[in-house]
Amino acid sequence: MSTLPQVSRRSFIASVAAIGGGLALGFRLPAAVEAAAAPGEAEIDAWVVIRSDDTVVIRVARSEIGQGVMTALPMLVAEELDCDWNKVRAEYVAPEENLKRHHAWGPMSTGGSRSVRGSQDFLRRAGAAARHMLVAAAAQEWQVPAGECRTENGIVMHEPSGRRLRYGQLAAAAAHLPPPAAVALKDPKDWTLIGTAQKRLDTKAKVTGQPVFGIDVRVPGMLYAAIAQCPVFGGRLKSYDESRIRNLKGVRRVVALPDAAVVVADSWWTAKKAIDALPVNWQEGPQGRASSATIAAALQDGLAAPDAAVIREDGDFAAAIAGAAKRIEAEYRVPFLAHATMEPQNCTAQVTAERVEVWVPTQNGDAALATAAAAAGVPPEKVVVHKTMAGGGFGRRGTAQDFVRQAVLVAKAVGRPVKLLWTREEDTRHDFYRPMAMAKLVAGLDGAGRPIAWQVRLTGPSIIASLFPKRLNGGVDRSFASGFTEEMNYDVPNYRVDYAMRKTPVPVGFWRSVNHSQNLFFRESFVDEMAHAAGLDPYRFRRKLLAKSPKQLAVLDAAARKAEWDKPPAPGIVRGIALAESYGSICAQVVEASAGGRDGVTVHRVVAAIDTGHVVNPAILVSQIESGIVYGLTAALYGTITIADGRVREGNFNDYEMLRLADMPKVETVLVPSGGFWGGAGEPPLPPLAPALCNALFAATGNRIRSLPLKEAGPKRV
Amino acid sequence: MPRLTVNGQVHEVDVEPDTPLLWVLRDALGLVGTKYGCGIAQCGACTVHLDGAPARSCSVPVGAVAGRAVTTIEGLGHEGALHPVQQAWIAHDVPQCGYCQSGMIMAAAALLKETPQPSDSDIDRAITNICRCGTYARIRAAIHTAAKA
Numbered sequence: 111m112s113t114l115p116q117v118s119r120r121s122f123i124a125s126v127a128a129i130g131g132g133l134a135l136g137f138r139l140p141a142a143v144e145a146a147a148a149p150g151e152a153e154i155d156a157w158v159v160i161r162s163d164d165t166v167v168i169r170v171a172r173s174e175i176g177q178g179v180m181t182a183l184p185m186l187v188a189e190e191l192d193c194d195w196n197k198v199r200a201e202y203v204a205p206e207e208n209l210k211r212h213h214a215w216g217p218m219s220t221g222g223s224r225s226v227r228g229s230q231d232f233l234r235r236a237g238a239a240a241r242h243m244l245v246a247a248a249a250q251e252w253q254v255p256a257g258e259c260r261t262e263n264g265i266v267m268h269e270p271s272g273r274r275l276r277y278g279q280l281a282a283a284a285a286h287l288p289p290p291a292a293v294a295l296k297d298p299k300d301w302t303l304i305g306t307a308q309k310r311l312d313t314k315a316k317v318t319g320q321p322v323f324g325i326d327v328r329v330p331g332m333l334y335a336a337i338a339q340c341p342v343f344g345g346r347l348k349s350y351d352e353s354r355i356r357n358l359k360g361v362r363r364v365v366a367l368p369d370a371a372v373v374v375a376d377s378w379w380t381a382k383k384a385i386d387a388l389p390v391n392w393q394e395g396p397q398g399r400a401s402s403a404t405i406a407a408a409l410q411d412g413l414a415a416p417d418a419a420v421i422r423e424d425g426d427f428a429a430a431i432a433g434a435a436k437r438i439e440a441e442y443r444v445p446f447l448a449h450a451t452m453e454p455q456n457c458t459a460q461v462t463a464e465r466v467e468v469w470v471p472t473q474n475g476d477a478a479l480a481t482a483a484a485a486a487g488v489p490p491e492k493v494v495v496h497k498t499m500a501g502g503g504f505g506r507r508g509t510a511q512d513f514v515r516q517a518v519l520v521a522k523a524v525g526r527p528v529k530l531l532w533t534r535e536e537d538t539r540h541d542f543y544r545p546m547a548m549a550k551l552v553a554g555l556d557g558a559g560r561p562i563a564w565q566v567r568l569t570g571p572s573i574i575a576s577l578f579p580k581r582l583n584g585g586v587d588r589s590f591a592s593g594f595t596e597e598m599n600y601d602v603p604n605y606r607v608d609y610a611m612r613k614t615p616v617p618v619g620f621w622r623s624v625n626h627s628q629n630l631f632f633r634e635s636f637v638d639e640m641a642h643a644a645g646l647d648p649y650r651f652r653r654k655l656l657a658k659s660p661k662q663l664a665v666l667d668a669a670a671r672k673a674e675w676d677k678p679p680a681p682g683i684v685r686g687i688a689l690a691e692s693y694g695s696i697c698a699q700v701v702e703a704s705a706g707g708r709d710g711v712t713v714h715r716v717v718a719a720i721d722t723g724h725v726v727n728p729a730i731l732v733s734q735i736e737s738g739i740v741y742g743l744t745a746a747l748y749g750t751i752t753i754a755d756g757r758v759r760e761g762n763f764n765d766y767e768m769l770r771l772a773d774m775p776k777v778e779t780v781l782v783p784s785g786g787f788w789g790g791a792g793e794p795p796l797p798p799l800a801p802a803l804c805n806a807l808f809a810a811t812g813n814r815i816r817s818l819p820l821k822e823a824g825p826k827r828v
Numbered sequence: 829m830p831r832l833t834v835n836g837q838v839h840e841v842d843v844e845p846d847t848p849l850l851w852v853l854r855d856a857l858g859l860v861g862t863k864y865g866c867g868i869a870q871c872g873a874c875t876v877h878l879d880g881a882p883a884r885s886c887s888v889p890v891g892a893v894a895g896r897a898v899t900t901i902e903g904l905g906h907e908g909a910l911h912p913v914q915q916a917w918i919a920h921d922v923p924q925c926g927y928c929q930s931g932m933i934m935a936a937a938a939l940l941k942e943t944p945q946p947s948d949s950d951i952d953r954a955i956t957n958i959c960r961c962g963t964y965a966r967i968r969a970a971i972h973t974a975a976k977a
Contacts, residue, residue: 174925175925176923176924176925176926176961177924178924309918309921310921310923312923312926313917313918313921313922313923314907314918315926316923316926316929317910317914317917317918317922317923317929317933318861318901318902318905318906318907318910318914319860319861319862319900319901319902319930320861321926322860323860323863323927325860325863325864326854326860328858328860334855359844377843377847377851377855377856378851378854378855379843379847379848379851379855450960451960452863452865452871452873452925452927452928452958452959452960452961453863453865453925453927454864454865499925499926499927500925501863501925501926501927501928502925502927502960502961503925504960531864533867534865534866534867534868729921733921733924733963733966736962736963736964736965736966737924737961737962737963738962739962740959740960740961740962740964741960741962744960762866762867762868762870763865763866763868763870763871763958764868764870768871768958768960769964770955770956770957770958770964771951771952771955771956771957771959771964771967771968772952772953772955772956774962774964774965774968776965777965
């Protein structure tokens, strides 16, 4: 029962070497192919391994964070490979192999709902190339033209003679053949696997407690660490009194990091008790007086400031608003939000003279490797990263892997493997938060109620400026206006969006659907305000503005139809609607709610329609819709991170509340894939939820919700 | 030295009696299927059975479980002999990231033992665990399926 975790890809690589006749397409790549691989380019056939028993191992470079990539990405390869799906196993690519092979597996970063849309082309080509090589091997064996052979379900068949060979029998020979220079991909109408509701490959393990998450890693000789990070953002560790804990049984030592104290002990509970008992003094720095109010004041200033970057401008807003028959304006705001992954941040590290080894639940294996190398002060080639299962991600485990840096520093200091695990409180108080943001929106309607002028001012801290300043375009972060840029499809002839960037002391980061999460709340609520000002039904009002956007209109109609928008809801029930385009997909939702209940509002039903272009696995897409709705509803009802004295006030689930099963609405999904493109799935279902809900509440109460969460601004208080 | 019975096996563990059962299971016994989520009995990721009843092991001192039978996810069912709840979970493809699922399954199994045919409101009351991936609807459906098994 105290067996070491088996990082499966390692045992797998070893077992392939041991099995005669194993084919590791891509692992013995010809030098020419390897040399041809440029950074960011994907090498064909690095993905497929076939064993002599016909098991097909398909490698996955992105991270499984619940969104189903361990199933969906292999389906893309398997579709073109024509293998037996029941014999497919998914395995992680090792980040150090990706480094060694010049990023043959492409980017490992798992965010921006990019896993399918950003890899589908090279994954399908990898499957097709492997199939081509298996056919060539069979044709060679039979001395027949390859064109006379066909493949099905893991078998190559020679039709004229009726001969057949299994992929497992052909693997060894195929491995010695050169990969094809080019391959043709199937026409979508010929797909037999893509588009089918296959079961997830990881379910059975996940119902028996078997998967090894980061927190579950055990390494021989491992010690445990608990951390106290400076509660004030930007503060430093000043001093601590180790004598107070030195005599506690099992405590090894305290490691000082620049902004944190870490206790290393024989068990995590001992380390946790000791860090709680350790007297620590902090150099709080200049942010000790920051509060939600001071940050709000800075943003309020941003709403009116002249120093804003124009993000999109159509027509002439100023002239059009002057001639408008009716003018409306409103200010909206949202708070900071923490990710609250169920598995708190953690990392296990071992630093020896030869190498640095980390075990980590990460959304980006490449970044974990780079972070570990930088922290240890070694070249990246000396780092080995074991990607573990991850208990949620939502953007927390991708870009800023502070937990990796800390674990490596502590392991280096103590000279033994160390598992660093944050408490829930540390996790809530040391996040990279969804930005606090505000918007001021002004619109002018003509006499017929048609919006002829629309101006949007956005303000708040930029994630890009904070994490990737080099990616700013002339100092401007266009992504802050996500949802208001080319993703705004309503036909408004005079339209202007600008952004007044404001810095805050609170670290900001990518939170599921990122800036779409607030901007679509602002946009879709305000569109509802326009509809109300025009005296029109909010669904029909939107329809009129989408005459030139048939895809958006189709999705909106699909949601309204399923929700029976034109029939009145049951007594006491109100409806709201919202439309959002994000990460290449279009999603519309109708929320049915009623006033009353524990939170002053009860959400009964959410109807969601989505167009992701193609759908790899409709069952997983439906799961992601349910998931995005829960994440968005949790934030809309409860989500707020408040700052007082430069620190986060909330700490655990008692004050940073989560939606629970009893409050889960009925979710109905309508998939309306229009084909021809590949949209994201993990994030697009989230943004429409909050505005659809608030629009429903407006329909119920006449009170417009312009600030979230509802527990603070909701029906009970407005 | 605290003594406890886990999944039918008796263990003596060299820990302070105030150590939460969760950390004894995970770090002393290596039963890592039971998860840490909050440490204050809020999220239920650490749910195990004590004499068949659900308990949040992060908030139960190991000294309090002497003489009681502890069951963890590792002892609920196994490959080839899965618990009906686990089978229903597979049928509904419930887990996403999977982290909270051991606790969810233990809570559901305890509910069905106490209330073999639970109503929706029974489920609402019994399943107060947190899932950030949003598997709640499938959990409800899977519990109803398991109840029919």
